[in-house]
Amino acid sequence: MALRLCVIGNSHIAALKLGWAAAGPDGIAPVFFGAPADGLRHLRLEDGALVPRKAAVADHFRTISGGQDRIVLEEHDAFLLVGLNVSSKRILRFYRTHAWVGLNGTPGKTLVHPAFALAFMTERYAATRMAELAATIAGAAGRPVIAVAEPHWAAWARTAPAGTADYGWDAAASAGDGEAIGALFAEAVAAALAPHAVFVAQPAETVEHGIMTRAEFNREASRLIGGEGGGTDASHMNGDYGAALWPLIGRALQDRLH
Amino acid sequence: MSDETAGPVAPEPRPAGPAATAGIAVLGGAPGRSPFALLRQAGLDPLEAEPAPKQVSAGLAARFHYGASSVRAGELGEVRAVAQLVAQALGGALPRHVFWPQPDGTVIDGLRAAVEPCGLPDRAQAEAYRRAHLAATADVLRRAATVVLPLWRVAALADAADGTIYPPAPPGVALPKGLRLAPAPETEEALDAGFAALRAGLLAARPGAVIRIVLADAGAGGTAGEVPAPLRAAAARWAACGDGVVHDPVLDHLVARHAALPPDHPDRARIAAAVARLVGGEDILDLIQPSGAASVAPTGGTEAAGADAPRRRAGKPGRGGRRGRKARQAEARIVCEDELLEAFS
Numbered sequence: 001m002a003l004r005l006c007v008i009g010n011s012h013i014a015a016l017k018l019g020w021a022a023a024g025p026d027g028i029a030p031v032f033f034g035a036p037a038d039g040l041r042h043l044r045l046e047d048g049a050l051v052p053r054k055a056a057v058a059d060h061f062r063t064i065s066g067g068q069d070r071i072v073l074e075e076h077d078a079f080l081l082v083g084l085n086v087s088s089k090r091i092l093r094f095y096r097t098h099a100w101v102g103l104n105g106t107p108g109k110t111l112v113h114p115a116f117a118l119a120f121m122t123e124r125y126a127a128t129r130m131a132e133l134a135a136t137i138a139g140a141a142g143r144p145v146i147a148v149a150e151p152h153w154a155a156w157a158r159t160a161p162a163g164t165a166d167y168g169w170d171a172a173a174s175a176g177d178g179e180a181i182g183a184l185f186a187e188a189v190a191a192a193l194a195p196h197a198v199f200v201a202q203p204a205e206t207v208e209h210g211i212m213t214r215a216e217f218n219r220e221a222s223r224l225i226g227g228e229g230g231g232t233d234a235s236h237m238n239g240d241y242g243a244a245l246w247p248l249i250g251r252a253l254q255d256r257l258h
Numbered sequence: 259m260s261d262e263t264a265g266p267v268a269p270e271p272r273p274a275g276p277a278a279t280a281g282i283a284v285l286g287g288a289p290g291r292s293p294f295a296l297l298r299q300a301g302l303d304p305l306e307a308e309p310a311p312k313q314v315s316a317g318l319a320a321r322f323h324y325g326a327s328s329v330r331a332g333e334l335g336e337v338r339a340v341a342q343l344v345a346q347a348l349g350g351a352l353p354r355h356v357f358w359p360q361p362d363g364t365v366i367d368g369l370r371a372a373v374e375p376c377g378l379p380d381r382a383q384a385e386a387y388r389r390a391h392l393a394a395t396a397d398v399l400r401r402a403a404t405v406v407l408p409l410w411r412v413a414a415l416a417d418a419a420d421g422t423i424y425p426p427a428p429p430g431v432a433l434p435k436g437l438r439l440a441p442a443p444e445t446e447e448a449l450d451a452g453f454a455a456l457r458a459g460l461l462a463a464r465p466g467a468v469i470r471i472v473l474a475d476a477g478a479g480g481t482a483g484e485v486p487a488p489l490r491a492a493a494a495r496w497a498a499c500g501d502g503v504v505h506d507p508v509l510d511h512l513v514a515r516h517a518a519l520p521p522d523h524p525d526r527a528r529i530a531a532a533v534a535r536l537v538g539g540e541d542i543l544d545l546i547q548p549s550g551a552a553s554v555a556p557t558g559g560t561e562a563a564g565a566d567a568p569r570r571r572a573g574k575p576g577r578g579g580r581r582g583r584k585a586r587q588a589e590a591r592i593v594c595e596d597e598l599l600e601a602f603s
Binding site for chain 2: 094097098101102106110111112113114115116119120123124
């Protein structure tokens with residue numbers, strides 16, 4: 001019997017859905033539940049089920065899952081949390097004002113001990129919707145919870161025209177600090193989720209400069225996910241990205257179950 | 259402190275205005291017990307050389323000694339240790355044993371070993387970190403029109419070879435080979451020389467800076483009333499010279515009392531407000547109202563005196579007046595920005 005995997009996330013579950021056919025591990029049967037932006041903030045635990053408090057979120061659930069407007073925990077063998085406000089933008093925001101010893105981009109910033117940087121970012125990621133939801137599910141279902149973050153933004157955003165959202169990728173990459181920031185991001189998120197979930201980091205082959213995603217994994221994402229068609233979506237990834245992620249998720253599930 | 263006698267009519271209460279409270283630095287103290295935290299509780303914004311991110315939790319900030327002083331140099335509390343810090347920040351040479359190699363291969367900055375719970379990967383990084391610390395400290399000293407100096411001890415350990423004062427090593431931290439620590443002399447001459455060096459350094463950094471001595475145990479685990487007599491005598495000598503050196507025993511008492519109260523005690527906000535006004539340059543008489551008059555609100559406004567007034571104010575620590583509102587608005591804005599940033603990604 002296939003492992004019943006409940007996939008819960010925001011818009012970033014789309015890449016996993018698109019990549020499932022190409023690289024979904026054998027023996028896993030996923031069911032997707034999602035809502036855009038921070039819609040999953042409106043879930044409550046009720047009689048062993050995660051129930052949307054807003055009709056719009058329930059509608060999204062029905063559409064995406066194939067008819068279910070709530071997540072009955074005992075109907076799933078494991079859970080996969082996707083996105084849910086865990087992104088490298090948060091650590092880049094910290095990097096605007098603070099840096100730790102060993103980085104290059106320190107001028108004009110407050111220097112902190114590397115251990116403080118890790119502890120602080122762990123605190124910050126522990127305050128995300130993903131960490132809260134992981135705790136809720138682990139406590140109520142007692143079954144494995146795996147988590148993947150929102151992907152780093154596409155590399156082209158680094159040199160996007162003025163007016164495009166700038167979270168500091170170019171500053172970090174130009175200083176040569178991207179790899180170290182990306183490593184601390186993964187370490188902090190893993191630590192923040194560790195009490196309740198196993199974190200699967202972004203596949204190495206998809207990462208550029210430590211904190212960005214290689215352009216080919218973002219190709220067509222605007223049309224496929226954002227629906228914009230203008231090639232302006234740097235935050236979502238395509239099916240190739242999902243296909244790169246599935247084997248890592250499969251291995252994490254195996255490790256967790258055996 | 260003024261020795262004027264009260265006249266028949268109490269002066270109008272004066273809030274500690276921007277001119278009086280701008281550029282205040284606090285050199286020393288422990289998390290939760292330092293006048294630095296107390297001024298912040300009163301809604302002031304003392305200078306801070308190495309601030310933590312705004313969103314840091316109180317527990318994590320305290321673990322890494324953030325929010326305890328304008329400089330993250332440890333508790334200090336001894337005049338020669340402060341003088342040494344100021345001299346180094348202004349370009350003085352570093353002592354030979356400042357960096358302590360540990361058995362696990364890390365390196366600890368021996369001059370603030372308690373500030374960082376763990377070492378740095380190598381000496382080069384430890385040196386970079388110290389340079390940044392001293393540069394940030396120098397910046398604060400140049401901007402400090404008023405320097406609050408919490409002092410509560412005369413005992414110190416010094417390198418027998420060069421006289422460098424070191425704080426006690428935390429448990430488990432190894433001293434480097436060749437460093438022999440011995441009690442530093444506690445004579446009147448030694449203390450006076452330390453203060454003279456400190457004052458010279460502060461005035462070199464910021465001509466005209468006022469030094470406000472506070473004799474109260476602001477160290478972790480300290481208790482009120484333990485300031486040694488030689489230090490009290492020394493502070494009296496230093497303040498007697500006038501010329502920008504002030505010591506107000508009322509301020510001592512208020513700071514000590516604040517430090518002795520549990521964190522949620524309702525009197526803490528009231529004491530913090532009074533301390534903020536005194537540090538800002540007000541006279542003690544400004545805080546005293548004639549019987550039956552309106553009491554002074556924490557940051558200078560007035561409110562009707564009543565049996566429940568202190569408790570009501572204290573129920574909202576740090577929430578007095580325009581300055582407090584401004585601080586709260588800034589804090590709320592930061593929280594909202596962070597949430598929005600993540601929510602609308």
